[in-house]
Amino acid sequence: MQDRSRRLLFRAAASIYEQLLELEPPPDSTLPDRRWEECVRLSRLMQKAEDRGWRNARQKLREPLAVKLRCLNARINETLSDLAPKPKSLPPCQRRIYEDLAALEQEFSSVELNLQQRQLKVATNPIELQGIYLGPFSIELDWTDLGDRARYDVVALDPHPAGVSDETTHPHVQNQELCEGAGHRPIQLALQQGRLFDFFLIVRQVLETYNSGSAYIPLARWQGVECRDCSEIVLEDEGVxxxxxxxxxxxxxxxxxxxxxxxxxxxxxxxxxxxxxxxxxxxxxxxxxxxxxxxxxxxxxxxxxx
Structure with missing residues (x-):
């Protein structure tokens, strides 16, 4: 590793360490308000579509609402587990954060650091699930806040979206947001504890795993198109x-x-x-x-x- 690259990693590690020191202890429980609000919004849109006789629009909202409800249910269960006593954890030392950043360069095909924007990006290899090519993804972490409000995006670098939704670039990614499913708690803990290497590995593992129960659009209908009249997803060899x-x-x-x-x-x-x-x-x-x-x-x- 060149001296310039080492210096960049040390500076990034110092910035991340300072951010971790500023974190307040996590609350005993965090209610999934945002997930609930998303469900309420979709439910109101469905009711509005039904009141106005917009059958196609109502049908299109059913599946996104089901996915949001499943995510909400998972978050409620995690909140219940948060009520149990847990030991206080200390942030890792600056050296450990540096080692995590260096390990990322060995693990991923591309790693980008932007100190000014406090952003860390890694690129995965191309992902293929059940014979469907989805392409590589960029996992982009903003370390401005590594607590409960930690923000990261999952961006398709060579998009192969679902036939009916350009915003759905992966069965578990919509509008660059990952439906973490069972990975939510491990991802949250990795960020709160400053285990950046683990964080990126867990997110990549979620991307490389398919769960039909939490998919925005199932792989079985990934290459389908919408029926013009009822908005159901139709495969090319099934419809007319x-x-x-x-x-x-x-x-x-x-x-x-x-x-x-x-x-x-x-x-x-x-x-x-x-x-x-x-x-x-x-x-x-x-x-x-x-x-x-x-x-x-x-x-x-x-x-x-x-």
């Missing part, structure tokens, strides 16, 4: 395309024109006022005067007026 506007549909929402047999979405389908069957607009008559719109088959059955 509307032959008028080329949008994806699930099998339940597609309907066929009675006359020409085209597959239609709700927006491209009309209804014959004679047989009340679906029909595309090309196969419906346009009456010269006020009268019913009929498909070509029903039109031939209408007797001529004399």
């Amino acid at each position: 395309l509307c032959e008028c506007c080329d949008t994806q549909l699930c099998n339940d929402c597609s309907r066929s024109c009675r006359v020409c047999g085209k597959e239609l979405c709700n927006g491209c389908a009309s209804k014959c006022q004679g047989c009340e069957e679906p029909a595309c607009y090309d196969c419906l008559s346009t009456p010269a005067v006020r009268g019913p719109h009929l498909c070509q088959e029903c039109l031939t059955d209408v007797p001529c007026s004399t």
Whole structure:
């Protein structure tokens, strides 16, 4: 390691050590207020969508709310465990923090230190889960506050997001925020105790592990697209395309024109006022005067007026 790099690590270790010394003892318990507020917000949005008849919007909110509720439940259980007596821990010495920073350079493909912004970034190797390539991620820690409000982001360096959400770059990452699941408590303790090497290893382990129960979007539907009519996620080999506007549909929402047999979405389908069957607009008559719109088959059955 070059002298310049060593000096940078020593300065960063000193800054992090000073921050750890300023930390107040953690409270006996921290209520997961933010998680609860997120659940309330999504629930209100769902109710608003239901009141206004926005079926698609309501359907899209169901899965994010379920994930937030599971995360909230995990945090409540952790808060209960926090009520038990625990020994007081002291921050590691400055030398130990330096050794952690040096070890990161051996463990990760890229490590960046920004003393002015008090930011530490490491890059993972490309991650692949169940045959789906997700690419490498940057774990970016702001050490301004290493207590309960510690802030870090997980940023996709070569994004391969879910087909229905550009913000979901990993089953457990949405808007650069990691759903830590069972890793929340170990991550929190590692930050509070200044064990930076352990912190980055734990976050990487969460990224390399798949838990369908806490996934924003399950891997089984990662490469799917939204059905235009109901917003359900549809895999390419399971749904159909509307032959008028080329949008994806699930099998339940597609309907066929009675006359020409085209597959239609709700927006491209009309209804014959004679047989009340679906029909595309090309196969419906346009009456010269006020009268019913009929498909070509029903039109031939209408007797001529004399």
